[in-house]
Amino acid sequence: MRLTPKSATLLALVVLIALAPIFFPSGFYYRVGALIFVNALAVTGIVILTGWAGQISLGHAGFAGIGAYACALAPVHWGIHPALAVLLGAAISAVLAWLVGRPILRLKGYYLGVASLGMGILISMVLNNERELTRGPDGIDVADLGLRGLLKGAGLDLSNGQFWYFFCGLVLILGAWLALNLRDSATGRALRALHGSEVAAKTVGMDVTKLKLQAFVISAVYASISGSLLALQNKFITPDVAGFMHSVEMVTMAVLGGVSSVAGAIFGAAVLTLLPQVLTVFAEYEQLVLGAVMVLVMIFLREGVVPSIQRKIRGRGE
Amino acid sequence: MSELLQFLLSGVTVGAVYALVALGFTIIYNASDVVNFAQGEFVMLGGMITVMAYTAGAPLPLAALVAIVATAALGVAMNKLAIEPARGAPVVSLVIITIGVSIFIRGVAQLVFGKQIHTFPAFSGDDPLHILGATILPQSLWVIGGAVAVFVGLWAFFTRTLLGRAVLATSNNRLAAQLVGINTPFVMTLSFALSAGIGALAGVLVTPITMTSYDVGLAFALKGFAAAMLGGMGNPKGALVGGFLLGVLEGLTAGYISSQYKDAAAFIVILGVLFFLPQGLFGRKSTDRV
Amino acid sequence: MTLLSIEGLGISFGGLKAVNDVSFTVKPGEIVSVIGPNGAGKTTLFNMISGVYQPGSGKVVLNGEDVTAMSPHLLARRGMCRTFQNLQVFQSMTVLENTIAGYHLQESGHVLSDLLNLPSSRRRARQAEAGARELLKRVGLERAAEREAGSLSYGSLKRLEIARAMALKPKVLLLDEPAAGCNAVETEEIDHLIAEIAASGVAILLVEHDMKMVMRISNHIVVLDHGEKIAEGDPASVSRNPAVIAAYLGAENAAG
Numbered sequence: 001m002r003l004t005p006k007s008a009t010l011l012a013l014v015v016l017i018a019l020a021p022i023f024f025p026s027g028f029y030y031r032v033g034a035l036i037f038v039n040a041l042a043v044t045g046i047v048i049l050t051g052w053a054g055q056i057s058l059g060h061a062g063f064a065g066i067g068a069y070a071c072a073l074a075p076v077h078w079g080i081h082p083a084l085a086v087l088l089g090a091a092i093s094a095v096l097a098w099l100v101g102r103p104i105l106r107l108k109g110y111y112l113g114v115a116s117l118g119m120g121i122l123i124s125m126v127l128n129n130e131r132e133l134t135r136g137p138d139g140i141d142v143a144d145l146g147l148r149g150l151l152k153g154a155g156l157d158l159s160n161g162q163f164w165y166f167f168c169g170l171v172l173i174l175g176a177w178l179a180l181n182l183r184d185s186a187t188g189r190a191l192r193a194l195h196g197s198e199v200a201a202k203t204v205g206m207d208v209t210k211l212k213l214q215a216f217v218i219s220a221v222y223a224s225i226s227g228s229l230l231a232l233q234n235k236f237i238t239p240d241v242a243g244f245m246h247s248v249e250m251v252t253m254a255v256l257g258g259v260s261s262v263a264g265a266i267f268g269a270a271v272l273t274l275l276p277q278v279l280t281v282f283a284e285y286e287q288l289v290l291g292a293v294m295v296l297v298m299i300f301l302r303e304g305v306v307p308s309i310q311r312k313i314r315g316r317g318e
Numbered sequence: 319m320s321e322l323l324q325f326l327l328s329g330v331t332v333g334a335v336y337a338l339v340a341l342g343f344t345i346i347y348n349a350s351d352v353v354n355f356a357q358g359e360f361v362m363l364g365g366m367i368t369v370m371a372y373t374a375g376a377p378l379p380l381a382a383l384v385a386i387v388a389t390a391a392l393g394v395a396m397n398k399l400a401i402e403p404a405r406g407a408p409v410v411s412l413v414i415i416t417i418g419v420s421i422f423i424r425g426v427a428q429l430v431f432g433k434q435i436h437t438f439p440a441f442s443g444d445d446p447l448h449i450l451g452a453t454i455l456p457q458s459l460w461v462i463g464g465a466v467a468v469f470v471g472l473w474a475f476f477t478r479t480l481l482g483r484a485v486l487a488t489s490n491n492r493l494a495a496q497l498v499g500i501n502t503p504f505v506m507t508l509s510f511a512l513s514a515g516i517g518a519l520a521g522v523l524v525t526p527i528t529m530t531s532y533d534v535g536l537a538f539a540l541k542g543f544a545a546a547m548l549g550g551m552g553n554p555k556g557a558l559v560g561g562f563l564l565g566v567l568e569g570l571t572a573g574y575i576s577s578q579y580k581d582a583a584a585f586i587v588i589l590g591v592l593f594f595l596p597q598g599l600f601g602r603k604s605t606d607r608v
Numbered sequence: 609m610t611l612l613s614i615e616g617l618g619i620s621f622g623g624l625k626a627v628n629d630v631s632f633t634v635k636p637g638e639i640v641s642v643i644g645p646n647g648a649g650k651t652t653l654f655n656m657i658s659g660v661y662q663p664g665s666g667k668v669v670l671n672g673e674d675v676t677a678m679s680p681h682l683l684a685r686r687g688m689c690r691t692f693q694n695l696q697v698f699q700s701m702t703v704l705e706n707t708i709a710g711y712h713l714q715e716s717g718h719v720l721s722d723l724l725n726l727p728s729s730r731r732r733a734r735q736a737e738a739g740a741r742e743l744l745k746r747v748g749l750e751r752a753a754e755r756e757a758g759s760l761s762y763g764s765l766k767r768l769e770i771a772r773a774m775a776l777k778p779k780v781l782l783l784d785e786p787a788a789g790c791n792a793v794e795t796e797e798i799d800h801l802i803a804e805i806a807a808s809g810v811a812i813l814l815v816e817h818d819m820k821m822v823m824r825i826s827n828h829i830v831v832l833d834h835g836e837k838i839a840e841g842d843p844a845s846v847s848r849n850p851a852v853i854a855a856y857l858g859a860e861n862a863a864g
Binding site: 185192201208 | 658659660679680681684685689690692696697698699700701705708709710711712713715718719722723724725729732733736772773775776
């Protein structure tokens with residue numbers, strides 16, 4: 001049975017996620033793993049938007065913030081179940097992405113980057129300032145998803161770390177599968193076409209604005225669900241989830257791993273999530289290292305780490 | 319009435335800074351089509367390096383000069399090390415690079431200067447002046463005067479001197495400029511140096527009022543950018559008008575709506591401009607040649 | 609029975625009238641060539657017809673419908689497609705993928721089913737691929753199908769653009785200097801290809817500098833100079849027209 005690149009990536013992902021816990025020295029690593037998966041999910045959205053549709057978003061963390069705070073606030077104020085809150089957050093993010101993207105994506109150039117930057121900062125500002133609602137910079141508690149309890153009742157007793165590790169891993173596999181389907185489909189091809197030559201894409205009948213908008217909305221949903229998962233697993237969230245630095249981290253992870261590769265997204269997320277864990281002094285140097293990584297990768301390894309390695313292995317041409 | 323005047327005056331003061339930052343964006347954008355997100359860090363460095371030199375014992379004017387020259391040099395270094403190696407890369411890559419540089423500078427500043435707030439004395443003292451029932455700091459006059467002086471000086475430079483006109487020609491058509499013998503790499507270097515120096519000057523002028531710390535650069539960059547977009551990216555006149563307009567808007571927002579959300583004014587401006595007037599007040603719509 | 613009608617089209621760039629009041633028609637199966645000295649406004653005219661530029665004045669009427677200033681993707685839906693003088697190929701995609709891109713209108717519009725990889729999505733993809741391979745055979749590129757487009761020769765890329773355009777099953781095909789930069793062999797191949805396409809009923813509007821080719825394959829020629837139409841007619845009469853000769857010789861004199 002010949003493995004398509006898509007199947008190979010997904011299979012590798014499943015195997016890695018399933019087997020990695022064997023090597024965990026302690027339960028703490030489940031939490032790190034879950035965090036990597038959450039970040040990788042958001043970055044997969046960035047791959048769709050930036051790698052395939054060629055648009056940059058500098059405020060994508062705003063959508064993560066919406067997803068996160070939907071889970072924090074909706075169960076408390078509207079009494080809906082946290083699982084539904086995840087969907088609510090995703091829906092709000094999708095609508096917002098559509099509203100912001102529609103007028104902006106008609107324009108050429110870096111305008112979406114700027115608009116998204118403004119949007120992200122406004123969201124972050126509101127989350128920080130509206131203390132009665134969000135508790136401001138101190139953060140807010142988030143209700144339990146309840147799934148772990150359900151499983152326990154059914155006989156499957158997982159620790160909190162284990163549950164979230166496998167749950168986020170599952171969501172990531174689903175997200176990767178959808179993204180890879182998209183890539184190999186007509187829509188995915190159209191996105192790559194418009195990235196290559198917008199004029200030619202229009203000439204063959206592609207509604208370039210609509211395609212970009214679809215990519216933006218889909219990537220917003222990815223970021224929103226990522227934010228929701230973050231809030232639910234920590235049972236706590238602060239406005240930093242929507243902050244500019246978080247947006248920058250997402251872009252850096254994508255750029256490092258390979259901005260047009262789903263496997264790259266996962267790699268980039270893994271590296272930049274692990275780094276602060278491995279170097280405890282990293283916190284001081286985080287901005288410096290992030291900035292340097294962005295610049296160096298863009299200059300020397302423009303496609304990102306994973307595609308560059310893939311190219312080396314395959315050699316020139318097929 | 320005097321309340322309104324107060325808000326306007328503080329708005330004009332901060333607007334002058336935004337105008338200078340916007341001008342920095344404009345110069346580099348005209349020279350290279352790159353939007354330099356590190357522009358705000360130049361402002362921060364202007365203030366910070368002045369503080370360092372001043373506390374090391376240098377007289378204030380010298381400290382300021384050192385800061386401006388050092389930052390200009392840093393701008394040149396940025397061009398050489400980060401922008402030039404990526405010539406011909408798509409816009410997305412260049413945007414990521416300038417953001418990366420700005421974050422890098424911020425990270426270094428955090429290590430070198432720490433996280434605390436720094437400042438140095440105002441140029442002509444702290445006694446506020448009274449105008450029509452409103453107060454204004456003497457330093458504000460320095461800021462506004464400085465901005466106007468820079469604009470007038472640059473206008474003279476670009477229209478009256480040979481070198482200035484060479485810079486304009488390069489921004490208009492790089493290849494043609496090269497063909498008539500203009501040293502385009504030098505023009506790029508000059509643009510970055512000018513832009514960084516202007517940013518640093520803005521930082522020097524405004525630090526006695528707003529104080530400075532390692533992370534003030536981002537806000538300046540975003541607001542200067544909003545001002546440049548409002549005026550029309552690439553248009554110096556637009557940078558001036560956009561900057562003052564944005565500053566006044568911010569001042570009025572702080573006064574009449576909420577001081578917590580005054581920063582939101584800039585971002586609402588960005589979104590508003592993009593939604594309704596993408597080319598800004600003075601910009602031109604461009605067509606692509608196919 | 610006119611398929612495409614250009615009526616009084618004109619545009620100015622900053623005070624310079626690049627194209628001024630140009631009119632002509634194209635019928636199904638007809639090959640109309642637009643010629644003229646350099647700078648005559650041929651590509652500008654093309655860009656106006658194909659929706660890349662917005663005309664300052666005049667109309668473009670396709671199949672009786674006023675399509676002036678419509679965006680290229682809307683024109684594509686109405687059966688108008690074009691190729692590009694300076695090649696707008698999707699460089700990082702394979703030759704096959706480039707051609708399949710031409711099937712977009714038939715394949716697409718179903719983001720959700722694409723995300724979920726539903727059978728309908730896969731079926732459409734298979735049909736598009738089969739059709740694309742047929743087209744590549746027709747333009748003689750079937751062996752290059754899996755190669756990265758950026759690795760092909762100039763002449764091959766010109767044929768690729770034509771294959772991609774044909775995937776749309778256009779009623780009108782605009783070819784912008786299809787033989788430019790091609791050697792004699794490649795020019796002849798393109799020549800045959802164009803004639804074959806026209807024979808199948810497609811109306812062809814051509815901008816070209818290669819006079820031999822133009823005279824050989826055109827049914828009708830429109831001559832532009834300084835943005836205005838100075839002559840039109842069949843190849844024989846145009847080649848004898850004194851105004852046309854003067855325009856070309858005049859251009860040579862000025863250059864010499």
